[in-house]
Amino acid sequence: MKTALITNEILFRGGINVNTVRKMFMMKSVQNILKTCLNVQPGENLLVLTDTNTIEIGEMFALVGKGMDAEVVMTIMNPTTRHGDEPPRIIAEAMKAADAIVAPTTFSINHSTARKEASNAGARLIFMPDANEEVFLDGSLDIDFYAQKEKIDKLSAIFEAGSRIRVTSELGTDLTMDISGRHAVPQTGICHEPGSISPPPCIESAVAPVEGTTEGTIVIDGAVVPGRACVDPITIVFEKGRIVSIEGKEDADMLRRTLESYNHPNVYCAVEFGMGMNPKAKIGRGGQLEDEAEFGTMHIGIGNGITFGSSIRAPGHCDLVMRDPVIEVDGKILMKDGELFLN
Structure with missing residues (x-):
């Protein structure tokens, strides 16, 4: 505006x-x-x-x-x-x-x-x-990347030291995964070291769950990437690290078609747990990078885990974005009601 x-x-x-x-x-x-x-x-x-x-x-x-x-x-x-x-x-x-x-x-x-x-x-x-042009105009790239890097680095240290993540929500999410021994993957927007990567405006910290340990239900009400912002929630059930059920309306149908198009069993596997850390990003506004970057959201990545240290390989990668999560690491609240607790 x-x-x-x-x-x-x-x-x-x-x-x-x-x-x-x-x-x-x-x-x-x-x-x-x-x-x-x-x-x-x-x-x-x-x-x-x-x-x-x-x-x-x-x-x-x-x-x-x-x-x-x-x-x-x-x-x-x-x-x-x-x-x-x-x-x-x-x-x-x-x-x-x-x-x-x-x-x-x-x-x-x-x-x-x-x-x-x-x-x-x-x-x-x-x-x-x-x-697209809008992402260069909507403010999501006009942030203090260094200030956000400090927070992302602290969040990554929590993942590095953690063993178990649990995510719940008022819509019915109750999902757990083991992250023991996994290295966090901070994407801060700052790429000064050789080999560093980042996808601004999507700044985040992510970690790969141990293969086969993601269990439970997650209700996706943010976005499907690639895809669009969710019109209706998608209820997804994981067993032994793999999606076994996708329920919902048109967005659920879209997700099923997307995953089926890869024609590969590993696109249903959980390979990433990530948290959006851009305070100016908004779902559904400047493109799909913003969809998974909005502060206060989390996402589960499925498919190819090459970037996150997972052994799972697939011909593609999708991110399932959820709003308003309650996130615990080893029983300690990490995020609740949109507030991040880093100490």
Whole structure:
């Protein structure tokens, strides 16, 4: 709303083109990502990875990167068909040669072998699936990433030391999992170290449950990623780490179709427990990265667990987002009524 008011005022006074004004405001977020998040330095090889749906956003990253004296290469591929699909081999090779990568694309490249190999080679990576103009304008990228990093690091330390997570809710969720010995995966938005990755505006801490230990019922009332914000709740039952029941209305049908499309049994396996940590993200507003980033939500990731230290492999990854959870770690309240207890 604030951006729209400013835009209208500028247009009224000077007759500036609407698209020009939007690009001006988007540039602020682009600069924040390249400077604050990726810490791009003069002379570094910066790869801007786009597809035919996100060329204009990629061009802004390329322009700002060039202004920072980076050696910029921009690639354009056809959109992949779903999260976790491999990019073309020539792009995978370019990713391994880059110092830093920013990837505004239609679907996520995170859960891919190409991404893992690029990280192993030392590339710093910001990936932004479902990239669209609104996410650069709605404020979710205009946050203090360093301040949030402190909280995410504390949350990750709790996961590292924990053994058992329990999640409940007023809608009927009662889900447990074992996280003994698992390393937390903080995604803070700050990618200054070789091999670090993050998907702003989705900043979070996540941990992989021990295979086969996720048990109980979870009622998803936030969003399905990939998919959409939930219109009606989806009731999902896990037994021995695997989904055995999906009940609900149209959203439940959509989830079933999505999982069936992968034609692989492991897409039903729990591989991630995550908590959204972006105070300005909102479900259903700026794209699916925001759907799992909203502070006060949690999500269960199913399918490919390559990013989180799970041994489970699958051709795709989905996130099931729940609002208003009560979260306990080893019997101690971690989150309740939207408040996070880190001490």
